[in-house]
Amino acid sequence: MTKRFTKERREHIHHLLTERKRITVKQLSEELDVSEVTLRTDLKEMEKVGLLTRTHGGAIMNEPTTATGSFKKRSQTNLKEKKIIAQRALSLIEDKSCILLDASTTALELAKEMKKLNMKLTIMTNGMSSAIELKENPYFNVILIGGILRPGSMALEGSVGIQTMDMLNSIDLLFTSSSGFSVESGLTDFNFYETDLKKNMVSRAKHVVALIDHSKFNTNSISSFARLSDIDTLITDHAVEIEIAKQITAHDVRLIDR
Structure with a gap:
């Protein structure tokens, strides 16, 4: 698999979470051909900006607020x-x-x-x-x-x-x-x-x-x-x-x- 830059990799993680709602670090590592250490860093940074919530061994998609609110x-x-x-x-x-x-x-x-x-x-x-x-x-x-x-x-x-x-x-x-x-x-x-x-x-x-x-x-x-x-x-x-x-x-x- 072609190596992705950090931004591209995190965009792909976000797309996967949007589709599946939850994902494990092990799954990401296999699909993206990236180390689990790197992926944990990705998930940590993505959690900081509110894109997901980390779980034991992976992450889940944050529940969106209502559009009007x-x-x-x-x-x-x-x-x-x-x-x-x-x-x-x-x-x-x-x-x-x-x-x-x-x-x-x-x-x-x-x-x-x-x-x-x-x-x-x-x-x-x-x-x-x-x-x-x-x-x-x-x-x-x-x-x-x-x-x-x-x-x-x-x-x-x-x-x-x-x-x-x-x-x-x-x-x-x-x-x-x-x-x-x-x-x-x-x-x-x-x-x-x-x-x-x-x-x-x-x-x-x-x-x-x-x-x-x-x-x-x-x-x-x-x-x-x-x-x-x-x-x-x-x-x-x-x-x-x-x-x-x-x-x-x-x-x-x-x-x-x-």
Whole structure:
């Protein structure tokens, strides 16, 4: 079997757990051709970010929370900061643009601001809540990306979404957020299924805008979907530390932090 990098191996472990709900270290070792010591380290790190619960000799998949409860809780976290970011992001939007929004709660706040605009816009999103916010504006052409709706999420995920995006010849702006951001890892998230779609979004957009509140700086989740070099503009709510700001702008990223 071809050896996998750590990230790829952990993604595969997560996929197996999603299918089987529980798995043993011995089974993983046989299927992945990796030592049990390495796999125990993988499971320990994956448990830290809430992807699983370790058991004697293996791990089980964590039971998901309900979609409404989980999304509602996240949407209220750092709400003031998200509103500041959303208002700053509006200045990047031009009439007759084609815009892509991810399903993050920060993008939802942007959608709430966008719906007040008197511009002709085509907006594509995999966020059900954002689509609902935007649909009443008569100037907007709103396209909801199809896919699978999973527990604990208001995001539609999967390959169907990629096929939907093929409908558009050009995407001017992508507004996306993440669970974590660092100079080294870029934008990272917990959900492998959603990061696969986000990677595709990043690859299609002419201009990638990261919407990152201050609490996400210098934190990493398990799966990266955009390196710093993939980002064109980063918007946050607080002034960024001087050294970090220098590293961000050194990658030709426009930083909007005040």
